[in-house]
Amino acid sequence: MSEIVVHGVPGSPFLRAVQMGLEEKQATYRLQAMKPGEHKSIEYLEKHPFGRIPLIEHGNFVLYETQAILRYIDSEFPEPPFVPKNHQAAARMNQIIGINDWYFFPKVAAVIVFHRIVGPRLLGTATDEAAIEAAMPMARTCIAELNRLLGPQPFLAGDNLSMADLVLAPQLDFFAETPEGDSLLAHTQLEDWLDRMNNRPSMELTLRPEALRWAA
Numbered sequence: 651m652s653e654i655v656v657h658g659v660p661g662s663p664f665l666r667a668v669q670m671g672l673e674e675k676q677a678t679y680r681l682q683a684m685k686p687g688e689h690k691s692i693e694y695l696e697k698h699p700f701g702r703i704p705l706i707e708h709g710n711f712v713l714y715e716t717q718a719i720l721r722y723i724d725s726e727f728p729e730p731p732f733v734p735k736n737h738q739a740a741a742r743m744n745q746i747i748g749i750n751d752w753y754f755f756p757k758v759a760a761v762i763v764f765h766r767i768v769g770p771r772l773l774g775t776a777t778d779e780a781a782i783e784a785a786m787p788m789a790r791t792c793i794a795e796l797n798r799l800l801g802p803q804p805f806l807a808g809d810n811l812s813m814a815d816l817v818l819a820p821q822l823d824f825f826a827e828t829p830e831g832d833s834l835l836a837h838t839q840l841e842d843w844l845d846r847m848n849n850r851p852s853m854e855l856t857l858r859p860e861a862l863r864w865a866a
């Protein structure tokens with residue numbers, strides 16, 4: 651089978667989750683880096699009518715939605731497995747991905763990370779402090795709940811890396827760049843987990859572009 655081509659704008663945490671999945675499997679892939687805004691082009695919308703990132707092509711097979719892509723990668727490259735065999739751990743993994751997709755990304759990261767980092771640094775927009783303030787209750791709930799679910803375990807769904815870690819690590823790593831994320835994560839087990847995740851080659855090999863990192 652041909653190599654997997656991954657389409658996305660570097661810096662996107664959903665794109666990074668897919669790249670990390672491929673790195674963890676040591677699969678051969680090629681990143682087709684897009685410019686901001688290119689995901690709304692007619693050519694891209696033909697493949698992804700919702701105009702979101704990422705999308706993969708494997709031969710003639712085109713697939714979008716990060717969860718679906720990670721599950722496909724997991725079936726194509728079985729080792730190491732991304733889904734725990736234990737049913738309760740697998741359910742926990744799915745729950746945590748749901749927390750990201752329904753609460754953390756749309757209500758917290760898409761507001762706070764956008765207004766603190768992406769907007770001002772990439773698009774030249776002003777920070778909307780009121781929007782950030784309004785997102786804080788949900789931010790507190792998400793971080794407290796993810797921290798509770800992690801508990802003393804090494805990974806979010808138990809003893810081994812799972813899709814939950816791949817989805818959440820890029821999101822929380824980006825959130826940690828904001829003062830709000832930095833202070834909510836401070837002294838939590840989630841912060842220690844993020845440090846461990848940041849030491850994995852799959853995180854090191856998929857760093858955000860310089861402009862979206864704290865030193866910028």
Ligand SMILES: N[C@@H](CCC(=O)N[C@@H](CS)C(=O)NCC(=O)O)C(=O)O
Pocket residue numbers: 662663664665689701702703704714715716717
């Ligand atoms: N449900 C989608 C969400 C992907 C998503 O929202 N990606 C963001 C980038 S991190 C995006 O495409 N934003 C561009 C936009 O909303 O126009 C998935 O899981 O792939």
